[in-house]
Amino acid sequence: MRRGVAGLMFFIAAICLAVAAGGWWLQRIAFDTTLSAELAEVVLEDPLIRKEIAEVAAEAAATSLGQPVQTVRDTVDQVAQTSDGAELMQQIVADSHARVIGLRAEPVEISTADLVQITRDQRAAGVPAVVLPVEEVRALSITRMALDWAVPITAIAGGLALLVGLIAHPSRLDAVFGVGTFCILAAVVAMLVGWALPVHAVPAINDSPWLLVIPAVAEHNLPFVIIVSAVLFVGGLLLMFSSAAARRRRVWSAPISVHRYGDQHRWS
Numbered sequence: 001m002r003r004g005v006a007g008l009m010f011f012i013a014a015i016c017l018a019v020a021a022g023g024w025w026l027q028r029i030a031f032d033t034t035l036s037a038e039l040a041e042v043v044l045e046d047p048l049i050r051k052e053i054a055e056v057a058a059e060a061a062a063t064s065l066g067q068p069v070q071t072v073r074d075t076v077d078q079v080a081q082t083s084d085g086a087e088l089m090q091q092i093v094a095d096s097h098a099r100v101i102g103l104r105a106e107p108v109e110i111s112t113a114d115l116v117q118i119t120r121d122q123r124a125a126g127v128p129a130v131v132l133p134v135e136e137v138r139a140l141s142i143t144r145m146a147l148d149w150a151v152p153i154t155a156i157a158g159g160l161a162l163l164v165g166l167i168a169h170p171s172r173l174d175a176v177f178g179v180g181t182f183c184i185l186a187a188v189v190a191m192l193v194g195w196a197l198p199v200h201a202v203p204a205i206n207d208s209p210w211l212l213v214i215p216a217v218a219e220h221n222l223p224f225v226i227i228v229s230a231v232l233f234v235g236g237l238l239l240m241f242s243s244a245a246a247r248r249r250r251v252w253s254a255p256i257s258v259h260r261y262g263d264q265h266r267w268s
Contacts, residue, residue, distance in 0.1 A: 009165030010178030014185050016158030022189035023151040029221060030198050030214045031101050031144045037094035041086035043216045044093070048209040050080045052132065053092065057110055057118060060130040065121050076118050088117050092132070096210045099134045102141025108132040134210050140202070177243040183236030187229040194218065194225040 036043060044050055058073035065072060079085035098104035109131055115124040166175060198218035203211050
């Protein structure tokens with residue numbers, strides 16, 4: 001009975017801790033505007049995001065620059081594809097990301113100084129700041145707020161379940177098996193929330209090009225997610241197999257009780 005309770009607690013602990021770890025990683029991938037700003041060059045590789053910035057900037061500045069809108073748009077798009085241009089647009093990317101996930105209530109603006117830099121023309125100094133049409137995506141805002149409390153709660157619940165399991169049946173082999181289960185579940189969750197969910201589910205929410213910031217960050221971190229998932233999965237399998245093998249050796253090496261042959265001994 002105690003062993004069954006311990007096994008159940010280890011399984012619950014594995015699920016809770018895996019969800020907590022996956023939620024923490026999703027917070028970093030989908031809701032960390034500092035990271036998206038650092039990866040502005042990666043984010044701006046997406047043509048839809050560059051198009052959004054270039055069109056707004058060109059419509060606002062073309063008249064002052066005395067150039068066709070398309071010419072200004074092409075200039076801004078070319079600048080956005082350079083490392084220097086991406087560095088200039090870091091704040092624009094971060095503010096747009098924050099607006100999408102509900103961390104920013106104020107509109108996202110391209111300042112006059114930024115217009116001068118991204119159009120490569122000093123005449124843009126007379127153009128007032130322009131607002132990018134970036135709106136909050138309620139589904140992402142709710143998910144962000146839910147993760148803020150769900151991650152610590154599941155981590156605490158997992159730790160308590162692990163403690164109860166150890167108290168109920170403090171077997172080293174059961175604990176090793178539980179850790180192995182956690183590793184395998186964590187590997188699966190890491191791939192789901194670290195890549196599949198942000199890359200395939202997030203863009204399907206609506207057609208805002210700024211939602212593509214999240215898949216861009218996730219794709220950039222994919223090699224790391226693959227390595228971590230592979231290590232966790234292989235490590236979990238090894239722990240589970242070693243626990244099962246050790247338990248099997250213990251059963252085979254246990255001495256056979258001879259009390260059941262007592263009656264035969266007396267008749268002989």
